[in-house]
Amino acid sequence: MGEIPPELGNLLNLEYLYLNNNQLTGNIPPELGSLSKLLYLYLNNNQLTGNIPSELGNLSNLTRLYLNDNQLTGNIPPELGNLSKLYELYLSSNRLMGEIPSEFGNLLNLLYLYLNNNQLTGNIPSELGNLLNLWYLYLNNNQLTGSIPSELGNLSGLGLLYLSKNQLTGNIPPELGSLSNLYDLRLNDNQLTGNIPSEFSDLSRLCYLYLNNNQLLGSIPSGLNNLKKLKNLNLNNCGFDFLPTLTHSHLDSLWVGNNNLTFDDIIPNIGVPNAYFSYAPQDSVEITEDIHRCLRSDFSYTISDSHENNGYAWYKDNVLLPGVASNPLEIDYLREADSGSYRCVVTNALAPDLTLYSREKRLNFYPSPVSFDIAGQIDVSEDEIVVYSVPENADVDYSWYHTGGNILSYPTDNSIQVQWGSGGKGVLNSYSTNEHGCVSDTATLQVNIGPTTGIGDIYVREIKVYPNPASGAIRIISETAFPNDSMLEIIDSSGKVVKTEPLKDVVSYGTDLSFLPRGVYFIVIRSLGFSQKIVLQ
Structure with a gap:
């Protein structure tokens, strides 16, 4: 004392x-x-x-x-x-x-x-x-503080390097991969960023590697699989998004929790460490996103982790969707009730300690164009030429289809010139498409042509094209199946037919237009009197 x-x-x-x-x-x-x-x-x-x-x-x-x-x-x-x-x-x-x-x-x-x-x-x-x-x-x-000096890579005799639990920043210098006698390296609990240097695969005498609790990113080098003396590998709580299969290593303990890994990374390494493998939890998968769709269009949410033994449980507004267990989640012909937040819980019996949670996709709807009515019923004479118009709106495109006459021209964006045929009945339908490709309800005009011939009413189907504007594929939907002899034509602004396809006996038909340059085109089904302008972006 x-x-x-x-x-x-x-x-x-x-x-x-x-x-x-x-x-x-x-x-x-x-x-x-x-x-x-x-x-x-x-x-x-x-x-x-x-x-x-x-x-x-x-x-x-x-x-x-x-x-x-x-x-x-x-x-x-x-x-x-x-x-x-x-x-x-x-x-x-x-x-x-x-x-x-x-x-x-x-x-x-x-x-x-x-x-x-x-x-x-x-x-x-x-x-x-x-x-x-x-x-x-x-x-x-x-x-x-500061970065790890690259000059430490000169210490060729160094066996143990402890820099953990400081406030070090920056990348791990690749020069540390030159420390051929190093058997214990601890850089954990700092603020290091970047990737694990691939040069670490050359540390042939390394037994202990602790990099946990940093801000490291990217892939864990596959070369670590060749480090035969490596016993403890701690990579917890970083931002790694790929774990190689370490089956050739002799690990006793492996920690990889709190990263961005999935079942595709974890399951191949089950059983690799001799004593201990900690792999949970992991960060949520996918990105939080606000998605906008048109009514009556489609919605799909895909989970990138697609291991064959995965189980998927889907939730809408935190309520389990019963009977929905596939990946991706797909909803056709969206309705107002489909709006909400969607997420998925992924499990796998081969890695029971891990549950993956997807981030939310919030489904919202674009506003639909305002519906309009061109009329209810009118009388015309045989071969009469009539111009019809709907309220002008610079933010929408108009589509028309008809029976019982011939379309002569489109005087304006919101009007059509029709010459009606011989006596009987005709129908003129119109709907609008806004900048998001959303379509309005169809307005229908019943036309009485000349004296009644007694042939009865002509039934006209409702046909919609979306998206419009489009950047690739489009889909054409009819309220009833297209007749087998229907032919789809794509016509450019010069009047040239650039694509034709027969329409099958279906109510929904998709076609790829990604090969076409940007511009204005027309979707035409002549047998049904259907024509619609579409913009390719």
Whole structure:
């Protein structure tokens, strides 16, 4: 107990001073700096306080300096960088502050440097890359900032590198992959970004790799599978999105939870670690998105993880959709009641600890064009030419189809010129399409042509084309099946037919227009008297 007497500084021939593992208090006497022949100075595991005396930098023959596990405060004196014969420097588990002196780069004989468990700040000095004989470097549990200096890759003899639990940023330097003798690397609990360097696949003696609790991204290098001595691999709580199959490794423990991995990553590695495999939880899959659709169009939500043993449970507004267990979720001919938030819960019996949750897709509807009525019923004479119009709206395109007459022209965007045929009945239908490709309800005009012939009413089907504008495929929907002899024509603005296809006996028919350049085209079904303008973007 008690304090270290300053009179010890008078023992000028002293070579070894062991005062460790006592209950000594007070300051380290600066007089100890007079012991010019001192080789070993052990003051560790006491209750010493105050600053480290700069006078200790005068101990030119010192090879071992142990000041660890005390209550020392203040900065590390740069004068310690004068101890050119020093092999071992232990300053860990104190309350030291300030920066690591760059002068430590002069300690060329140093084998062990322990500065961990202090309150050190600032950058890691690049000069530490000069310590080519260093075996152990402990800088963990401080408040160090900045990037890891690439010069540490020069420490070819280094076996252990602990930089964990600091505030280090930037990428992991690929030069660390040159540390051929490294067996324990811990960079965990920092703010490191970027990828794991592929050069880490060359660390053939590595047994322990801890990179957890960083902001690392991308793929975990497949070359880690070749590290035959690797026993513990901790990659928890980063942002990795690919895990290679590590079947050739000899891992005892593997931690990959709290990343962006899926069952496609996890299941091939079930059974790989000999003792412990922690793979849950994982981040939600897919992206949160607001999706807008037109009424009567389609909606699909695909989960990218498609492992063959996956089970899918779909929810709308947090209510389970009964009987819906496929991937993707598909809804045809959307109605107002289909709006809401959709998400999926994915499970797999081969990896029972993991449940994947998809982010929400919020389905909303574009406003439909305002419905209009061109008339109810009119009488015309045989062969009479009549122009019909609907209310003008610059934000929509108009489509017309008819029976009982011939379309002569379109005088304006919102009108049509028709010559009605011989006596009987005709029908003129019209609907509008807005900028989102949404269509209005169909307006129907019943036409009595000349004297009644008694042939009865002519039935006209409702036909819709969406999307419009379009960027690739379009779909044509009829309220009843197209007749087998119906022919679809795509006509460009010059009147040239650029595509023809027979329409099958279906109510919904899709066709690909992605090969066509941008512009205005017309969708024509002559046997049904149908024509609609469409814009390809």
